[in-house]
Amino acid sequence: xxxxxxxxxxxxxxxxxxxxxxxxxxxxxxxxxxxxxxxxxxxxxxxxxxxxxxxxxxxxxxxxxxxxxxxxxxxxxxxxxxxxxxxxxxxxxxxxxxxxxxxxxxxxxxxxxxxxxxxxxxxxxxxxxxxxxxxxxxxxxxxxxxxxxxxxxxxxxxxxxxxxxxxxxxxxxxxxxxxxxxxxxxxxxxxxxxxxxxxxxxxxxxxxxxxxxxxxxxxxxxxxxxxxxxxxxxxxxxxxxxxxxxxxxxxxxxxxxxxxxxxxxxxxxxxxxxxxxxxxxxxxxxxxxxxxxxxxxxxxxxxxxxxxxxxxxxx
Ligand SMILES: N[C@@H](CCC(=O)N[C@@H](CS)C(=O)NCC(=O)O)C(=O)O
Numbered sequence: 001x002x003x004x005x006x007x008x009x010x011x012x013x014x015x016x017x018x019x020x021x022x023x024x025x026x027x028x029x030x031x032x033x034x035x036x037x038x039x040x041x042x043x044x045x046x047x048x049x050x051x052x053x054x055x056x057x058x059x060x061x062x063x064x065x066x067x068x069x070x071x072x073x074x075x076x077x078x079x080x081x082x083x084x085x086x087x088x089x090x091x092x093x094x095x096x097x098x099x100x101x102x103x104x105x106x107x108x109x110x111x112x113x114x115x116x117x118x119x120x121x122x123x124x125x126x127x128x129x130x131x132x133x134x135x136x137x138x139x140x141x142x143x144x145x146x147x148x149x150x151x152x153x154x155x156x157x158x159x160x161x162x163x164x165x166x167x168x169x170x171x172x173x174x175x176x177x178x179x180x181x182x183x184x185x186x187x188x189x190x191x192x193x194x195x196x197x198x199x200x201x202x203x204x205x206x207x208x209x210x211x212x213x214x215x216x217x218x219x220x221x222x223x224x225x226x227x228x229x230x231x232x233x234x235x236x237x238x239x240x241x242x243x244x245x246x247x248x249x250x251x252x253x254x255x256x257x258x259x260x261x262x263x264x265x266x267x268x269x270x271x272x273x274x275x276x277x278x279x280x281x282x283x284x285x286x287x288x289x290x291x292x293x294x295x296x297x298x299x300x301x302x303x304x305x306x307x308x309x310x311x312x313x314x315x
Pocket of ligand 1: 001002028055056057058059118119120122135136137138
């Protein structure tokens with residue numbers, strides 16, 4: 001995938017590994033907050049728009065929260081084509097109607113004509129100021145969790161409750177490093193050693209989480225929190241893509257005694273199933289390479305009963 005340098009798109013991929021061959025993800029550039037005290041981006045309905053790719057696990061977090069919080073009427077959304085091309089994420093042959101952009105990098109250039117960096121999804125766009133509010137999914141889901149709560153129809157559900165905040169932050173750090181980004185560290189490693197380190201760390205954490213979920217329904221006990229949704233975003237893609245494409249193949253998700261029913265439990269929560277786009281997931285991980293053939297399998301039944309409803313309440 002290319003990148004923007006001083007507002008100009010460069011198609012050649014840039015090295016994203018350090019000297020040890022470890023994949024290094026760049027920090028996000030736009031980090032403002034809707035509803036912040038400075039009043040620049042007030043929490044009003046109809047003012048913000050999300051640009052996403054439905055297959056991307058980071059963008060997916062924002063798609064999921066938009067549904068879980070019932071923000072569909074508050075924040076509008078556009079989806080790119082699943083696979084990236086020479087222009088990065090693209091809307092296909094016709095421009096998307098909101099900004100007339102053909103590619104995600106056009107949106108970055110509109111926000112900042114001299115932008116240098118990667119043109120990643122998700123992008124949270126302010127239709128009034130015509131700029132990017134934020135392009136970091138972790139920030140965007142925190143905003144979606146509470147910023148629009150006063151607006152009619154928006155769900156009051158809280159996935160970042162005070163009593164679990166410290167635990168959520170600690171688990172997020174571990175799961176980000178070794179699982180969410182860990183699968184990418186396996187898939188994008190540039191040395192055998194970097195790959196094997198990432199692979200070992202990934203499965204060590206998954207074993208640990210599997211054991212934790214033997215005794216409690218969700219990661220923080222009996223309520224679903226942000227860290228469950230962040231883990232779910234990776235788990236739901238695991239057997240469809242990471243197991244094979246990123247060589248995360250010690251075992252499949254469906255081989256874990258607890259992580260697999262836990263994933264189905266989350267999938268079967270209201271509003272979730274419709275957000276999981278299996279074709280888009282296959283499209284992003286397999287569709288970008290010529291000749292763009294998508295794997296036919298595996299056939300995964302996320303709707304199978306999970307039997308976790310009556311688990312004893314955890315800590
Ligand atoms: N930290 C960002 C990462 C987003 C990200 O890396 N998205 C990928 C798609 S799965 C992307 O757009 N990659 C394009 C690139 O790196 O050039 C977030 O969580 O929002």
